[in-house]
Amino acid sequence: MTEGRRLPNPLPRPANELDDLVRAWRTPKGWRKISSVNNTVIGLFYIGTALLFFVLAGVLALVMRAQLAVPGNTLVDAATYNQLFTMHGTVMMFLFAVPVVEAVAVYLLPNMLGARDLPFPRLSAYAFWAYFIGGLVFFCTIFFGASPDGGWFMYPPLTSKVHSPGTGADWWLLGIGFIEISAIAGAIELIIGILMTRAPGMTLMRMPLFAWAMLVTAFMIVFAFPAIIAGTILLELERALDWPFFLPDRGGDPLLWQHLFWFFGHPEVYIIFLPAAGMVSMMVPVMARTPLVGYRAIVWALAAVGAISFLLWMHHMFTAGLGPLALYATSAASFAIAIPSGVQVFAWIATFWKGTVRLETPSLFLLGFHFIFVLGGLTGVMVAVLPFDWQVHDSYFIVAHLHYVLIGGMVFPLFAGLCYWTPAVNGHRLSERLGRWSFGLMFGGFNLAFFPMHIAGLAGMPRRVWTYPADVGWTLWNVLATLGAFVLAAGVLLFLVDLARTLLRKAQDQGNPWQADSLEWLPQDCYGVRSIPQIESRTPLWDRPALSQEVEAGQHWLPGTVFGGRETLVTSPRKAEIRHLLRLPGDGWSPVLAAAGTAGFFLLLTVSWYFTAIACGVVSIAAVVWWLWGSDRPLPAAHATIGQGVSVPTVATGWRSHSWWAMVVLIAVDATVFASLGFAHIHVSMKLEVCPPPGAALPPGGPWLAALLLAGSAAMAFAVRRLRGAAQGWIRAAVLFAFCATVGGAVLDIVSHAQAGLSPRADAWSATVAALLSWQGFHGAVLLVMGGYVLARSWSGRLRQDARATLDNTALFWHYVTVQGLAGMALVRLLPQWMG
Structure with a gap:
C-alpha cells in the first residue's frame, strides 16, 4: 500500500495534537509506575532486574572461586558448595542470560521498528512481573538452605526423591518451569511485534539485524523451551506422585531427562548468542562509520544457526552410550554450525576493516567480544571431535569453553550495548575514562580467570568438585583463576556504578551521539516517535538526513491519536504495507495481579500450601479475564485517517488479526510440549x-x-x-x-x-x-x-x-x-x- 512512497509536504498540524498524544501515553508517577505497560518502562525494569541477577550469580561464583583457590579449603562445605554451584548456573542461565536479551528487545525493538509499542503491552508486563516475583523468591531459597543442589541441569536419579528428599529440587522444577512460561510469553510478543508492527516500507530485507536476530531467537524459544517444561512436569510428577519416568527398576530411563533437557539446553546457547550477535551487527557499522558488509549473508546465517542448533542436543551426551550414527550426526552438526557463525564474524571484521573505527568504549567491548568468542568457538570445534570430547568431558576444559562462549558471546556484547544505547534512555553517555578501565579489568580478568581452566582440565581436574588434594598439580591454575575472577568482578562493579550514576542524571534530549543509522535514534518521548516514519532503505537516518525533523514535526503516519487512546499501525509481515490501525491497552494493575497470582500458584505448590496456591491461581485467572474483557472493544469508527488523507480499517478479523497469529504461535508452543511428552512415551x-x-x-x-x-x-x-x-x-x-x-x-x-x-x-x-x-x-x-x-x-x-x-x-x-x-x-x- 505504501511501498516506496515518499510522503508529500504536509499541512500544518492541529494545535492540540501533540498534547493529546502525550496525554494518551503519559506514564504514571511514583509507586504507580508499577502499573505501567509501556515498553520503555517495562524494558528498563526488565534490564535492571536481569543485571541484579547477574550480580547475585556473580557473587555466588566468587564464593566458589574462593573455595577452590587453594587445596583442601574449608571456606564452605560440600553441601553448601553444591547449592552455590547449582544456583550460580541456574540464575545465570535462566534468570539472567535469556531474560536480559528479551529485556533489551522489549526496550529497543518498538523504537527500532518505528512502532509506538509492542502489540501486547500487558503480556510484556505480565512476563516481566512473573519473572521478577518468581525469580526473587527462587533466589531467596539460598538463605534458608532450601536451594536445589543437583546441578543446574538437574540430572536424575540424583534429583529423584530418594537422593534429593528436600524441597530444593521442587523449587527448581516448579520455579524455573514457571519462569520459562514468562520467557515464552515474551517470545510470542516479540514474534508478532516484529512481523506485524514495523514502520510502513520496512520490508523484511530492510529490517534492522537486531530485529532479525530476535525474530529467530523468539522462534527458537517457541520450539526449544517447551521441552524443558515437559521435562520439569515429568520429574515433578515422579517426585510428587511416584510416577517412575526416570527410574530404571520400573522401566524408566534417566537418559530421557537428558534428551529433553539438552533439546532445550543446546539451542539455549544460541538463544543467548544470537541477540548479542544482532546487537553487534547494529553497533559495528556505526562505530566503523560504514554500512555493514554482507547484510543478506548475515540474515541467512542467523536463520541457519537457529535451525542447526536443534540438531546438537546430543552434543552434550557424547559419553552417554548413544549409538554410533547419532554420535557421528551430532558431531557433523557441531562442525557445521561453525560455518554460519563464522560468516557473521567475518562480516563484522570486514566492516571494521572497510571503515574507520572509533576506539571508544563500545568498540573496545566489541573487539574484546571478537577475541573471546572466537577462542570459545575454536574450543567448541575441538569438543565436537569425539575422541577429544571423551577425554575432556566433565573436566574444567568444558567449564572454560562454556564461559568463553557465553561470557564472550553475550556479556561483552551486552556491555557494549549498554554503553551504546544508554544515551537513548536519558540523553547521557557513560564516562569514557571509566569505561576504558572497566573494559580493561573485565577483559584481563576474564582471560586470567578462565584460560587457566583449559590447562587444569587437560591436567585432569574434573568439574563440579568442591575441593582437591595438593599433590595433583592444579593449585597454580586455580589460584590464577580465582585472582582473575575478582579482577573481572571489579571491572563489572566499576561499569555498573558508572551506569547507575549516568542513569540518575537529569534527562536531556537523546540526540544521536554516535551518528547512527537506525530508527531508535529518532527523537523519542513516552509515546515513542511523534509520527511513524515511511522507510525507504536499510539505513534510513544515513540515507535521509532530514527524517528526524520530518518525524518530529508530525509529517509521517499517525502523527497524533485518532481516537484519544494509545494506537499504532499493523503492517504486512513481508512488505510492511499498512493493514489497519491497532488500539493498544493503557496502564493497569491486571498484569501485576495476574503475574503475582501465577507466581504464588507455582511457588506455593512447592511448600504444599495447596489451598492457598489454588486461591492464587483463581486470582491470576480473574486478573487475566479482567484485562481481556475490554481488549477487543471496537473503535468508534470502522476506518481512521492516519495522515495525508489515507484512511485504514480499525478492525481486523481472522488471519489478518495479530491476536489470531499470536494464538497460532501459542499453539506451536503447546504442540511442542505435547510432542515432548509423546517422545517420552x-x-x-x-x-x-x-x-x-x-x-x-x-x-x-x-x-x-x-x-x-x-x-x-x-x-x-x-x-x-x-x-x-x-x-x-x-x-x-x-x-x-x-x-x-x-x-x-x-x-x-x-x-x-x-x-x-x-x-x-x-x-x-x-x-x-x-x-x-x-x-x-x-x-x-x-x-x-x-x-x-x-x-x-x-x-x-x-x-x-x-x-x-x-x-x-x-x-x-x-x-x-x-x-x-x-x-x-x-x-x-x-x-x-x-x-x-
Whole structure:
C-alpha cells in the first residue's frame, strides 16, 4: 500500500495534537509506575532486574572461586558448595542470560521498528512481573538452605526423591518451569511485534539485524523451551506422585531427562548468542562509520544457526552410550554450525576493516567480544571431535569453553550495548575514562580467570568438585583463576556504578551521539516517535538526513491519536504495507495481579500450601479475564485517517488479526510440549520387550472418544460461521454442545484408562500414558474456561462481527485440542500395535 512512497509536504498540524498524544501515553508517577505497560518502562525494569541477577550469580561464583583457590579449603562445605554451584548456573542461565536479551528487545525493538509499542503491552508486563516475583523468591531459597543442589541441569536419579528428599529440587522444577512460561510469553510478543508492527516500507530485507536476530531467537524459544517444561512436569510428577519416568527398576530411563533437557539446553546457547550477535551487527557499522558488509549473508546465517542448533542436543551426551550414527550426526552438526557463525564474524571484521573505527568504549567491548568468542568457538570445534570430547568431558576444559562462549558471546556484547544505547534512555553517555578501565579489568580478568581452566582440565581436574588434594598439580591454575575472577568482578562493579550514576542524571534530549543509522535514534518521548516514519532503505537516518525533523514535526503516519487512546499501525509481515490501525491497552494493575497470582500458584505448590496456591491461581485467572474483557472493544469508527488523507480499517478479523497469529504461535508452543511428552512415551515404549508391559492393557473406547472430540470441534466451527449472521442463540447452543462433548470425552477417557488397569506408579509406560491423559485433561479444563468466557461475552452483547477475536481464537484452540487428543489416542492405542 505504501511501498516506496515518499510522503508529500504536509499541512500544518492541529494545535492540540501533540498534547493529546502525550496525554494518551503519559506514564504514571511514583509507586504507580508499577502499573505501567509501556515498553520503555517495562524494558528498563526488565534490564535492571536481569543485571541484579547477574550480580547475585556473580557473587555466588566468587564464593566458589574462593573455595577452590587453594587445596583442601574449608571456606564452605560440600553441601553448601553444591547449592552455590547449582544456583550460580541456574540464575545465570535462566534468570539472567535469556531474560536480559528479551529485556533489551522489549526496550529497543518498538523504537527500532518505528512502532509506538509492542502489540501486547500487558503480556510484556505480565512476563516481566512473573519473572521478577518468581525469580526473587527462587533466589531467596539460598538463605534458608532450601536451594536445589543437583546441578543446574538437574540430572536424575540424583534429583529423584530418594537422593534429593528436600524441597530444593521442587523449587527448581516448579520455579524455573514457571519462569520459562514468562520467557515464552515474551517470545510470542516479540514474534508478532516484529512481523506485524514495523514502520510502513520496512520490508523484511530492510529490517534492522537486531530485529532479525530476535525474530529467530523468539522462534527458537517457541520450539526449544517447551521441552524443558515437559521435562520439569515429568520429574515433578515422579517426585510428587511416584510416577517412575526416570527410574530404571520400573522401566524408566534417566537418559530421557537428558534428551529433553539438552533439546532445550543446546539451542539455549544460541538463544543467548544470537541477540548479542544482532546487537553487534547494529553497533559495528556505526562505530566503523560504514554500512555493514554482507547484510543478506548475515540474515541467512542467523536463520541457519537457529535451525542447526536443534540438531546438537546430543552434543552434550557424547559419553552417554548413544549409538554410533547419532554420535557421528551430532558431531557433523557441531562442525557445521561453525560455518554460519563464522560468516557473521567475518562480516563484522570486514566492516571494521572497510571503515574507520572509533576506539571508544563500545568498540573496545566489541573487539574484546571478537577475541573471546572466537577462542570459545575454536574450543567448541575441538569438543565436537569425539575422541577429544571423551577425554575432556566433565573436566574444567568444558567449564572454560562454556564461559568463553557465553561470557564472550553475550556479556561483552551486552556491555557494549549498554554503553551504546544508554544515551537513548536519558540523553547521557557513560564516562569514557571509566569505561576504558572497566573494559580493561573485565577483559584481563576474564582471560586470567578462565584460560587457566583449559590447562587444569587437560591436567585432569574434573568439574563440579568442591575441593582437591595438593599433590595433583592444579593449585597454580586455580589460584590464577580465582585472582582473575575478582579482577573481572571489579571491572563489572566499576561499569555498573558508572551506569547507575549516568542513569540518575537529569534527562536531556537523546540526540544521536554516535551518528547512527537506525530508527531508535529518532527523537523519542513516552509515546515513542511523534509520527511513524515511511522507510525507504536499510539505513534510513544515513540515507535521509532530514527524517528526524520530518518525524518530529508530525509529517509521517499517525502523527497524533485518532481516537484519544494509545494506537499504532499493523503492517504486512513481508512488505510492511499498512493493514489497519491497532488500539493498544493503557496502564493497569491486571498484569501485576495476574503475574503475582501465577507466581504464588507455582511457588506455593512447592511448600504444599495447596489451598492457598489454588486461591492464587483463581486470582491470576480473574486478573487475566479482567484485562481481556475490554481488549477487543471496537473503535468508534470502522476506518481512521492516519495522515495525508489515507484512511485504514480499525478492525481486523481472522488471519489478518495479530491476536489470531499470536494464538497460532501459542499453539506451536503447546504442540511442542505435547510432542515432548509423546517422545517420552515413545522412548519408554522402545525400551520394553513387550508393549504394553505385563499388567497393563490398551484402553478401550477409541472410536467413541474420537467422535466426541470431532463433534466438539465441529460445534465450534458452526459457532464461528453463525457469528456472521449475529445469531447469538445458535452460537450459545453450539458452545454449550461443545462443552458437553468435551466433558463427555474426558469422562470416557478416564473410564477407559481405569478399565485398562493402568497404574502410573507401577511402571514408566503406564506413567507416560497417564501423563498424556493428564495433559489432555488439563486442556479440557482450559477449553471449559475459554468457552465460558465466550458465553459471557455473548450474553453481555460484546460478541459481534466487529469484535469477534474471543470466539475466533477460542475455536482455533479448540480445533488444536481435538487434533492433540486424536494424536494422543494414536500414540497410546495404535503405537503398541505398530511396534508389535
